[in-house]
Amino acid sequence: MTFVSLVFLVFMLILYPLYLVLPHRWQNHLLLVGSLIFYGWWDWRFLGLLGFTSTLDWWVGRLLERTSDPARRRFLLTASISANLATLGFFKYFNFFAGSLASLLAPFGIHLGWTTLHIILPIGISFYTFQSMSYTFDVYRRHMPTCRSYLDFMTFVSFFPQLVAGPIERAVDLIPRVQAPRSITRDALTRGLFLILLGLFKKIAVSDGVAPSVDAVYNATHALSGADVRIATWLFAVQIYCDFSGYSDIARGLAKVMGFDLMTNFDQPYVSVNPSEFWRRWHISLSTWLRDYLYIPIGGNRGTERQTYRNLMVTMGLGGLWHGAAWNYVLWGIYQGAILCVHRWFTRGRRALREFATPGWLRVLQIAIFFQVVCYGWLLFRARSFGQIVAFTRDALLEWRLPAHVPTPSLPALAGLALLVALEAWQAAAAGGRATFYRSWPAPVRGAVYAALLAVFFMGLSNAPTQFIYFQF
Amino acid sequence: MNPRRSDLLATALWTLAFLIAADFALGRVFRMPADPRQPPAPLAQYFDFGASIESKMRRMVAAEDSASAPVALAGWLEPFNDGNAPLAAPAGRRLVAVYGQSFTFQLTQALAALDSTILLRTRGGPSSPASHGYAFWQSDRGRVHAEVAILGVLASSVRGLDASSAATWEFEAPPLYTYPRYRVDARGRPVPHPPYVLSLAGVRAALADPVRMRAWQAQLARDDDWYDPLLWRASWLDHSVFARVLRRAWAQRQQREHLARVHGRAGFREDSDNLRTLRALIGSFVEGCRADGTLPVVLLLEDAGYADHLSRALGPELDRRGALWMGTHELADAGNPANLKADGHFIPALNERLARALLARLDSVRGVAGPGIAPPRQDSPRRPAPASERAGK
Numbered sequence: 001m002t003f004v005s006l007v008f009l010v011f012m013l014i015l016y017p018l019y020l021v022l023p024h025r026w027q028n029h030l031l032l033v034g035s036l037i038f039y040g041w042w043d044w045r046f047l048g049l050l051g052f053t054s055t056l057d058w059w060v061g062r063l064l065e066r067t068s069d070p071a072r073r074r075f076l077l078t079a080s081i082s083a084n085l086a087t088l089g090f091f092k093y094f095n096f097f098a099g100s101l102a103s104l105l106a107p108f109g110i111h112l113g114w115t116t117l118h119i120i121l122p123i124g125i126s127f128y129t130f131q132s133m134s135y136t137f138d139v140y141r142r143h144m145p146t147c148r149s150y151l152d153f154m155t156f157v158s159f160f161p162q163l164v165a166g167p168i169e170r171a172v173d174l175i176p177r178v179q180a181p182r183s184i185t186r187d188a189l190t191r192g193l194f195l196i197l198l199g200l201f202k203k204i205a206v207s208d209g210v211a212p213s214v215d216a217v218y219n220a221t222h223a224l225s226g227a228d229v230r231i232a233t234w235l236f237a238v239q240i241y242c243d244f245s246g247y248s249d250i251a252r253g254l255a256k257v258m259g260f261d262l263m264t265n266f267d268q269p270y271v272s273v274n275p276s277e278f279w280r281r282w283h284i285s286l287s288t289w290l291r292d293y294l295y296i297p298i299g300g301n302r303g304t305e306r307q308t309y310r311n312l313m314v315t316m317g318l319g320g321l322w323h324g325a326a327w328n329y330v331l332w333g334i335y336q337g338a339i340l341c342v343h344r345w346f347t348r349g350r351r352a353l354r355e356f357a358t359p360g361w362l363r364v365l366q367i368a369i370f371f372q373v374v375c376y377g378w379l380l381f382r383a384r385s386f387g388q389i390v391a392f393t394r395d396a397l398l399e400w401r402l403p404a405h406v407p408t409p410s411l412p413a414l415a416g417l418a419l420l421v422a423l424e425a426w427q428a429a430a431a432g433g434r435a436t437f438y439r440s441w442p443a444p445v446r447g448a449v450y451a452a453l454l455a456v457f458f459m460g461l462s463n464a465p466t467q468f469i470y471f472q473f
Numbered sequence: 474m475n476p477r478r479s480d481l482l483a484t485a486l487w488t489l490a491f492l493i494a495a496d497f498a499l500g501r502v503f504r505m506p507a508d509p510r511q512p513p514a515p516l517a518q519y520f521d522f523g524a525s526i527e528s529k530m531r532r533m534v535a536a537e538d539s540a541s542a543p544v545a546l547a548g549w550l551e552p553f554n555d556g557n558a559p560l561a562a563p564a565g566r567r568l569v570a571v572y573g574q575s576f577t578f579q580l581t582q583a584l585a586a587l588d589s590t591i592l593l594r595t596r597g598g599p600s601s602p603a604s605h606g607y608a609f610w611q612s613d614r615g616r617v618h619a620e621v622a623i624l625g626v627l628a629s630s631v632r633g634l635d636a637s638s639a640a641t642w643e644f645e646a647p648p649l650y651t652y653p654r655y656r657v658d659a660r661g662r663p664v665p666h667p668p669y670v671l672s673l674a675g676v677r678a679a680l681a682d683p684v685r686m687r688a689w690q691a692q693l694a695r696d697d698d699w700y701d702p703l704l705w706r707a708s709w710l711d712h713s714v715f716a717r718v719l720r721r722a723w724a725q726r727q728q729r730e731h732l733a734r735v736h737g738r739a740g741f742r743e744d745s746d747n748l749r750t751l752r753a754l755i756g757s758f759v760e761g762c763r764a765d766g767t768l769p770v771v772l773l774l775e776d777a778g779y780a781d782h783l784s785r786a787l788g789p790e791l792d793r794r795g796a797l798w799m800g801t802h803e804l805a806d807a808g809n810p811a812n813l814k815a816d817g818h819f820i821p822a823l824n825e826r827l828a829r830a831l832l833a834r835l836d837s838v839r840g841v842a843g844p845g846i847a848p849p850r851q852d853s854p855r856r857p858a859p860a861s862e863r864a865g866k
Contacts, residue, residue: 190481222809405810411519443480447487454488455495458715461722462522464729 001041003250004204004465011038012254019258024181028155031258035160039124046122049087054157056083057132058150061139065146073140080136088129091122096325123471124164126322130289132157135171137293144172152178161254165247165470167265167285174260182259191436192256194450199249201453203468205460206420207242209413210235212464213406218382226399229392231406233379237371238417240378241270243469244283264435270374271428273366274347275339278374290319308344313337323381328389332380339373360429412459419452492715499714509533509542520714522645523721527680527707529647530640534676541673548598548639548650550608551671558594561618566592570617570767572606573597573625576774579818581623583828594619598650600643601625602633605652607754608665614765621835622762623770624755626787628779632735633699634747634754637668637692641699642731644724649676654696655750663753666696698746701727740782752790759796768838772831773800777807777817797838799831 001008015034019027040047060080064073135156138144147153156175162168217224217232248265255262269282279287291300295315301308313334320333379396383389409417423438431437438446503517509532513521521529533542562568567590571581574597585591594617596609603626610622633642637654640647653665669692670676679685693700704724710716735745742748755771762769771791773783784800791798805812805823812823819827 186478186481216810220808222806222811407810411516443483444487446484447489448491450484450488451491451495454492455715458718458722461719462725464725 001038002468002471003247003254004200007041008038016257020184027182027258028152028178031160032151032155032158035155035158035163038160039158039163042123043120045120049091049122049125050128050158051154053084053087053129053132054154055150056080057136057157058147058153060136061146061153062148064136064139077136077140081133084129084133084136088125091120091125093321093325100327127166127168128157128163130168130286130322131171134168134289134293135175138170138172144175147171147175147179149179159255159260161251161258161260162262165244165251165468166283167248167251167263168289169262169285170289173263177260184257184259188256188259192253194438195249195253195256197253197450197453197457199246199251199253201416201457201460202242202246202249202420204463204465205412205416205456207239207246208463208466209410209416209460210239210242211466213409214239214382216405216407218384218388224395225401225404226395226397227402227404228406229379229395229399231404233375233382233392233396235406235409236378236382237270237375240381240469241266242420243466247468247470267435268424268428268433270371271367271424272374273363273370275336275343275370275373278370279336279340286319286322290315294318305345309341312340312344316340327386328380328383331389332377335377335380339377410460410463412456412463416456416460419456423449496714500712503714505532508540509535509545510540518646520717523717523719523724524711525707525720526640526644526647526705527686528711530649530676531680531707533649534673534680536677538673544599544646545649545673545676548601548605548648548652549672550605550612550650550652552674553612558596559592560594560616562592562620566590567621568592568594568617568619569621569623570610570613570619571595571597571623571625572601572610573623573772573774574599574601574606574627574630575818576627576776577606577623577625577772579821580625580772580774580824580827580831583821583824584831587825587828587832597625598639599648600627600630600633600639602627602630602636602652603751603754604634604655604663605639605650607655607663607758608652610758610761614761619767621768621770622758623772624758625772625774626751626755626783627774627776628783629776631741631747631751631783632732634750635698635735636700637666637697638670638700641693641697641701641705642728644704644728645721649673655754657749657753661753661756663750663757668692668696699728699731736779736782740780741786748786752787755787755791755796756794759791759794768835769796770831770835771796771798773798773802775800775802775807777813780806780808797834799827799834801827804830 001011011034015030019030022030036047036050039050057080060076063076067073067076135144135147135153139146147156152175155178156169156171159169159174159178214232214236217228218236220228245266252262252264263285265283265285267281267284269278272278272281295311298314299307299311301311303311314337316337317330317333320329320331320336323329323332376393376396379392380389383392408414427433427435427437438449441449499520503514503520505513505517505521530545533545535541538546559568569581569584569591571577571593573595577597578595581593581595585593594613596613597606603624606624606626610624613619633639635654636642638649638651640649651668651670653667655663655665658664669689670679679689690700690702690705693705694702701724704720704727710720735742735747759769759771771787773787775781775783779802781800781802784802788798788800801807801819804827805819807813807819812820814820
């Protein structure tokens with residue numbers, strides 16, 4: 001079930017009152033059962049994989065606790081990582097690599113009898129695999145004690161608000177919250193409800209409202225103008241941000257009203273002026289995961305400049321592949337790595353652009369320019385084929401025919417986008433980026449903003465619903 | 474910072490107050506015109522999309538036809554009125570009877586512009602589904618002496634085959650006409666289940682008499698799979714903009730689910746009642762025309778979002794019957810916005826191209842085999858279009 005469905009509403013109406021009245025241990029049991037129902041709603045067979053991943057890493061954690069022999073500990077870590085990545089690789093990448101291999105060998109007259117299997121991709125597998133792996137890493141590094149309770153560990157891995165699309169929580173942060181009694185303050189409740197509203201507004205009113213316009217261009221079977229490509233790509237930037245950050249907002253809001261604090265996953269990424277800043281603001285839980293468990297272990301920026309560039313490219317390339325089994329995601333990752341390298345070379349590793357200290361007008365200009373760089377990445381991300389990437393790149397850069405035939409987004413999408421831009425601009429300019437900036441406003445002003453969000457959300461309910469983009473990852 | 478309870482209450486009340494104020498203000502500013510003949514402003518229409526069908530009908534239907542909304546007058550099977558539509562062709566002309574909707578009419582008008590001997594008789598209504606066109610054709614049988622009868626099947630109207638009123642499945646901007654709901658009997662023939670209301674006068678009577686309205690609703694509940702009391706019945710909620718917006722969202726959800734049972738990404742669903750009915754209707758139309766000595770032509774109008782789905786669903790059946798047919802996707806991709814006007818109809822140039830192709834097919838049959846006879850295989854309409862026809866596709 002998804003957050004934007006009636007069945008989920010019913011689910012929460014049953015689960016939440018029970019959660020409020022139960023004592024701590026029973027709350028955890030309820031969360032675990034609820035999370036398994038939530039996940040199994042898609043396909044009960046997915047539960048087996050979730051159980052396998054959780055059980056494996058819980059056992060490895062217990063075994064790590066019992067030994068201090070470095071070689072044995074390394075072996076256990078390697079076994080856990082290998083098993084997790086093999087599982088992820090099989091379910092997510094087998095067909096991709098088998099198909100790619102078949103395509104590669106075909107020109108040489110070698111035809112593989114088998115190329116693909118009928119494998120269903122378990123929803124959210126990349127997210128919970130990484131989350132579970134973070135536990136093994138942290139126990140191995142002795143950053144946290146072993147989780148003794150299998151039920152607590154299962155609750156941590158399967159915690160339904162962030163199970164299928166993040167944020168990818170660290171075991172060191174979330175397991176203690178599972179284990180300790182939780183209190184739900186008025187502050188957490190109001191903030192949580194606001195986040196849920198904001199997330200629903202972003203997803204239903206804006207993201208779903210612009211999706212048909214994006215699809216009309218990226219799924220087109222006819223010739224397009226450069227204006228079509230540019231407008232659709234800008235709109236896709238809006239779509240993916242509102243879709244993904246909307247999901248994260250709802251997840252964080254749901255967690256908050258249950259007494260949990262999940263990490264901030266998006267921090268106004270489109271006000272970034274360079275790729276380094278962008279990755280500190282976009283999908284923070286993944287970028288920090290990759291930094292801590294991949295980039296730094298392979299050397300980070302501790303070696304020569306050349307090694308640093310290599311590490312950046314490897315990290316971002318694999319980060320791209322994490323998104324999906326397709327070459328355009330790899331290309332997107334390589335592109336992100338490349339612009340990070342260029343930026344690093346340009347600034348010689350220093351924050352030469354003084355991201356937060358430039359004059360307002362110059363920063364706005366930098367934001368506008370860098371947004372185009374980000375959007376080209378989105379073109380790579382959204383494209384359906386290599387041929388489309390080539391054609392769209394050519395059209396976007398060299399083709400200036402008018403008019404554009406992109407369908408106009410729905411009224412709630414346009415109204416929602418205007419409202420969102422106003423709120424984000426206020427947050428960036430007047431509130432120094434503070435996410436709870438609206439709380440300092442007088443009650444009538446807050447009431448007006450909430451009413452506007454609700455009104456546009458109601459209008460947006462007429463948009464044709466689309467699946468959350470990141471569910472496929 | 475833990476907000477005080479009084480602050481929370483104040484914020485909640487302010488939110489509610491602003492919502493109520495916005496509801497009232499939007500309702501006042503974006504009002505539908507009092508005169509149903511006046512076209513509404515786009516935003517007024519947007520906020521009215523979710524009004525109940527009954528309240529829309531009350532606004533559209535005035536005491537006199539002349540004072541009612543034009544769309545309310547369109548498409549009625551009764552009263553039986555030929556108006557200026559010819560029943561037979563004068564010497565030197567050939568009568569082409571056309572049953573369908575604006576897509577069909579625009580294409581056949583282009584056909585008549587290409588061949589001055591063609592005299593058109595057009596019957597149908599906005600978004601007319603094939604069952605509606607078929608009912609018009611049935612009412613013409615025995616009275617009209619046409620050389621050619623064209624049934625226009627619009628892909629996006631196939632959904633209306635399990636309805637008996639255009640108002641139920643065109644919820645947001647409903648035409649009001651009704652038509653029989655056809656069900657397929659054991660021998661594969663379409664059997665009509667006539668609507669309770671047959672004319673605009675019948676709508677007036679139902680709006681004035683709750684008993685008749687209930688009888689109409691009972692018939693809709695029986696014969697119209699799109700009927701939903703929540704969407705049909707007027708209530709005090711029609712006065713609230715946000716209630717209308719929420720009702721519209723509910724309607725969209727219901728309609729998406731309904732449409733998914735008829736049509737999916739891969740095409741029309743083989744197990745859908747609509748497709749079974751459609752095949753029975755076109756089969757009956759083809760055989761009936763032949764029995765009447767008329768050449769049957771089935772136009773498959775594949776509008777945006779349907780690719781060649783109609784041709785794939787009906788082409789084999791039409792070929793099996795040796796019927797003359799043409800799918801528009803063969804010559805023009807409705808997925809290309811350059812082929813469409815802002816309202817979704819084909820651009821005139823495309824209609825002309827389609828009309829030329831249709832005329833060539835009609836001429837290839839005419840004189841070769843005579844009316845009502847299957848075209849020779851080499852002239853099969855499923856052959857690839859000539860390059861000249863495909864130009865600009």
